[in-house]
Amino acid sequence: GESVGLHLPTLSVQEGDNSIINCAYSNSASDYFIWYKQESGKGPQFIIDIRSNMDKRQGQRVTVLLNKTVKHLSLQIAATQPGDSAVYFCAELNQAGTALIFGKGTTLSVSS
Amino acid sequence: EPEVTQTPSHQVTQMGQEVILRCVPISNHLYFYWYRQILGQKVEFLVSFYNNEISEKSEIFDDQFSVERPDGSNFTLKIRSTKLEDSAMYFCASKGQTISNQPQHFGDGTRLSIL
Numbered sequence: 001g002e003s004v005g006l007h008l009p010t011l012s013v014q015e016g017d018n019s020i021i022n023c024a025y026s027n028s029a030s031d032y033f034i035w036y037k038q039e040s041g042k043g044p045q046f047i048i049d050i051r052s053n054m055d056k057r058q059g060q061r062v063t064v065l066l067n068k069t070v071k072h073l074s075l076q077i078a079a080t081q082p083g084d085s086a087v088y089f090c091a092e093l094n095q096a097g098t099a100l101i102f103g104k105g106t107t108l109s110v111s112s
Numbered sequence: 113e114p115e116v117t118q119t120p121s122h123q124v125t126q127m128g129q130e131v132i133l134r135c136v137p138i139s140n141h142l143y144f145y146w147y148r149q150i151l152g153q154k155v156e157f158l159v160s161f162y163n164n165e166i167s168e169k170s171e172i173f174d175d176q177f178s179v180e181r182p183d184g185s186n187f188t189l190k191i192r193s194t195k196l197e198d199s200a201m202y203f204c205a206s207k208g209q210t211i212s213n214q215p216q217h218f219g220d221g222t223r224l225s226i227l
Contacts, residue, residue, distance in 0.1 A: 032213040043116075043203050043218035044155060051213055089155065093213065098168035099145070099157040100216060 008106055015112040019080045023073040023090035023103050032093040034100065035064060035075045039086045047075070047088075077108075085110045114138045116219035118204050124225045125194050133189045133222045135204030143207040144187045145216060146179065148172070148200040155203065161187065191224075199226045 013019050031052035036044035050057045050064045057064050063076040073090050087107050091100040117136045125131045137144050146158040160167040161179055178190045201223050205216040
């Protein structure tokens, strides 16, 4: 079946460090992936997306890398700030293109 | 920036009662979704809706659940006879006008507590 998972449930970093959050997916036919940030009491907030015809996409302080060979997705956050503290989810669009399948989430804690 | 809005933010209901969760998607969006998140767990897909009909539904979305777009702005999720295990955060999401890959935008959810 389709499933999306994350390698680590928690990640603690110091302010100013770079953070890397990883995700493994199982459906090799998936062609669209999204990273969401969820703060306490809020809904998932779109960060960045990537299509399967790309290996890398950059946004403001964030980069998503896609390795289709090993079915691995990562989110890199540069110069992590306390405001980046949240739960981060990767999500995969299902084969029908009708639903997102979420991973379990990584809690990022940034200390100053 | 346009956003998805959900009401109420918290709903407390007795087991067996009906509940309706309300959402106002982003105004020019055509694809609508409901997801739920049990405390501390991942977000789970419930149902997608397009052109006034369900596109897909998950195993969670059984006969107790229904969705409706009663007018041009609201999108509702109804649970007919709530169970304790329906307690969760319910998120509405919407997506833009084309079928091509675009991110879904989420509201801040309704916390449903079944007593």
